[in-house]
Amino acid sequence: xxxxxxxxxxxxxxxxxxxxxxxxxxxxxxxxxxxxxxxxxxxxxxxxxxxxxxxxxxxxxxxxxxxxxxxxxxxxxxxxxxxxxxxxxxxxxxxxxxxxxxxxxxxxxxxxxxxxxxxxxxxxxxxxxxxxxxxxxxxxxxxxxxxxxxxxxxxxxxxxxxxxxxxxxxxxxxxxxxxxxxxxxxxxxxxxxxxxxxxxxxxxxxxxxxxxxxxxxxxxxxxxxxxxxxxxxxxxxxxxxxxxxxxxxxxxxxxxxxxxxxxxxxxxxxxxxxxxxxxxxxxxxxxxxxxxxxxxxxxxxxxxxxxxxxxxxxxxxx
Amino acid sequence: xxxxxxxxxxxxxxxxxxxxxxxxxxxxxxxxxxxxxxxxxxxxxxxxxxxxxxxxxxxxxxxxxxxxxxxxxxxxxxxxxxxxxxxxxxxxxxxxxxxxxxxxxxxxxxxxxxxxxxxxxxxxxxxxxxxxxxxxxxxxxxxxxxxxxxxxxxxxxxxxxxxxxxxxxxxxxxxxxxxxxxxxxxxxxxxxxxxxxxxxxxxxxxxxxxxxxxxxxxxxxxxxxxxxxxxxxxxxxxxxxxxxxxxxxxxxxxxxxxxxxxxxxxxxxxxxxxxxx
Numbered sequence: 001x002x003x004x005x006x007x008x009x010x011x012x013x014x015x016x017x018x019x020x021x022x023x024x025x026x027x028x029x030x031x032x033x034x035x036x037x038x039x040x041x042x043x044x045x046x047x048x049x050x051x052x053x054x055x056x057x058x059x060x061x062x063x064x065x066x067x068x069x070x071x072x073x074x075x076x077x078x079x080x081x082x083x084x085x086x087x088x089x090x091x092x093x094x095x096x097x098x099x100x101x102x103x104x105x106x107x108x109x110x111x112x113x114x115x116x117x118x119x120x121x122x123x124x125x126x127x128x129x130x131x132x133x134x135x136x137x138x139x140x141x142x143x144x145x146x147x148x149x150x151x152x153x154x155x156x157x158x159x160x161x162x163x164x165x166x167x168x169x170x171x172x173x174x175x176x177x178x179x180x181x182x183x184x185x186x187x188x189x190x191x192x193x194x195x196x197x198x199x200x201x202x203x204x205x206x207x208x209x210x211x212x213x214x215x216x217x218x219x220x221x222x223x224x225x226x227x228x229x230x231x232x233x234x235x236x237x238x239x240x241x242x243x244x245x246x247x248x249x250x251x252x253x254x255x256x257x258x259x260x261x262x263x264x265x266x267x268x269x270x271x272x273x274x275x276x277x278x279x280x281x282x283x284x285x286x287x288x289x290x291x292x293x294x295x296x297x298x299x300x301x302x303x304x305x306x307x308x309x310x311x312x313x314x315x316x317x318x
Numbered sequence: 319x320x321x322x323x324x325x326x327x328x329x330x331x332x333x334x335x336x337x338x339x340x341x342x343x344x345x346x347x348x349x350x351x352x353x354x355x356x357x358x359x360x361x362x363x364x365x366x367x368x369x370x371x372x373x374x375x376x377x378x379x380x381x382x383x384x385x386x387x388x389x390x391x392x393x394x395x396x397x398x399x400x401x402x403x404x405x406x407x408x409x410x411x412x413x414x415x416x417x418x419x420x421x422x423x424x425x426x427x428x429x430x431x432x433x434x435x436x437x438x439x440x441x442x443x444x445x446x447x448x449x450x451x452x453x454x455x456x457x458x459x460x461x462x463x464x465x466x467x468x469x470x471x472x473x474x475x476x477x478x479x480x481x482x483x484x485x486x487x488x489x490x491x492x493x494x495x496x497x498x499x500x501x502x503x504x505x506x507x508x509x510x511x512x513x514x515x516x517x518x519x520x521x522x523x524x525x526x527x528x529x530x531x532x533x534x535x536x537x538x539x540x541x542x543x544x545x546x547x548x549x550x551x552x553x554x555x556x557x558x559x560x561x562x563x564x565x566x567x568x569x570x571x572x573x574x575x576x577x578x579x580x581x582x583x584x585x586x587x588x589x590x591x592x593x594x595x
Contacts, residue, residue, distance in 0.1 A: 033420065
């Protein structure tokens with residue numbers, strides 16, 4: 001990087017600096033790009049790329065966490081073990097991951113798009129809810145999930161107290177293996193929807209108005225206007241929201257750790273939770289690494305699908 | 319923000335929808351707050367929604383007795399450092415990605431994007447080795463560096479998006495002027511990507527403040543404990559003291575509330591740009 005003098009020649013008056021007279025094209029081909037990206041690349045390499053590569057390596061061994069020199073090479077043995085029947089099985093955890101992510105993508109996208117469209121219409125009440133909009137996402141997940149553990153408590157929690165007051169059937173929430181995953185999904189939607197709604201609002205704010213106006217002139221209903229015009233124009237933003245929700249849901253960890261501990265009876269043991277369990281709690285590091293590689297592959301797969309479907313539409317993201 | 323022509327007409331559906339949303343967001347937070355002001359004795363006798371007959375701050379004092387001051391300070395150090403590192407290294411990287419020519423830099427960009435797909439849990443064991451080998455285990459810097467590194471892919475994605483919006487004419491104008499890459503960066507690119515910069519500040523600050531997994535595996539002593547870890551420990555040690563626990567939860571969210579109230583506009587505006595154009 002070159003040091004600059006503190007004097008700031010105004011752009012318009014063309015303050016001249018004889019040392020730097022190279023035309024634009026020349027400076028774009030010099031090696032300055034390296035200097036500018038080096039610090040970020042170094043940190044990223046040390047703390048993301050190297051550990052990721054190491055995980056690939058570890059996944060080929062029966063790894064001895066206490067003394068790595070005692071590890072035994074297993075080749076693809078850890079990957080073959082994925083299909084063993086030991087509880088909790090890899091396939092069931094993969095299914096739980098897909099169940100959770102699918103619900104988050106569909107529910108989260110629909111809910112936040114609906115909220116963004118409502119909020120965009122203005123009004124005093126709406127402005128108040130705009131204040132509340134992003135708040136859940138800003139709070140620490142470990143903190144708010146503690147509140148929700150209590151909300152979901154079947155004996156004195158808020159959720160069942162309200163359902164009971166309204167004479168609706170109550171639920172065991174986190175304590176039953178069928179309702180535990182839906183409960184975690186409810187909490188996660190509460191935490192995440194504010195963020196995706198804000199992203200949708202950003203997308204709506206820059207949409208050109210002409211097409212919608214023309215549609216209204218032609219007598220389109222509000223629904224037709226949304227379906228044929230707004231939704232279509234929002235496609236790049238939707239693609240972004242779907243992708244980021246899919247990625248964060250596949251990697252979600254804290255809510256499972258805090259709300260349900262992977263239970264009951266492994267009903268909320270997702271792939272990302274199992275990776276942690278095997279590697280750090282059960283100390284089966286090699287097997288945990290193999291699971292981690294699969295999780296990485298699944299996430300990359302979703303990222304690639306997104307890039308396929310997003311061709312050209314959002315140059316800023318691809 | 320542009321208002322739609324039909325904004326003047328009251329929209330009852332929208333009103334109802336936002337009321338439901340307000341209740342969904344507000345109710346858990348309201349219950350949380352009044353539970354902390356209740357004395358332990360009448361915690362179970364009154365309904366969860368009623369306002370407590372006696373107010374008390376003793377629950378907060380008990381949270382502070384459990385070392386919350388130190389946790390607070392540690393989290394603040396981690397958050398400020400992570401934001402500082404991200405602000406120092408990501409803008410030059412994004413600038414190089416957008417403006418420098420060549421295959422390598424586009425490969426660099428792709429590698430950073432691939433980093434989005436790396437889950438933190440997947441690297442905890444190697445991370446533990448790397449941090450221990452570097453002698454950073456149980457030091458705050460050992461939490462700061464991985465947290466900063468893991469927030470880089472999103473920040474790079476957002477900031478390159480913002481920088482691509484700067485029109486080429488402006489670069490040409492500065493090039494005719496004979497400006498160096500550094501001067502273009504400082505006088506043109508940085509001022510014109512303020513929205514993107516505030517986005518990455520918000521993003522990395524939230525990641526650092528709310529981070530749980532890295533502190534969990536990379537620190538162990540009380541002197542390096544961060545808030546999220548303190549909350550977790552408090553819960554396992556004092557599981558029965560629900561109002562005390564909830565007070566600790568409120569304290570952990572308080573700074574976020576304050577920042578949120580004062581910088582909501584900047585924060586929301588910053589994130590609105592994330593989705594691209």
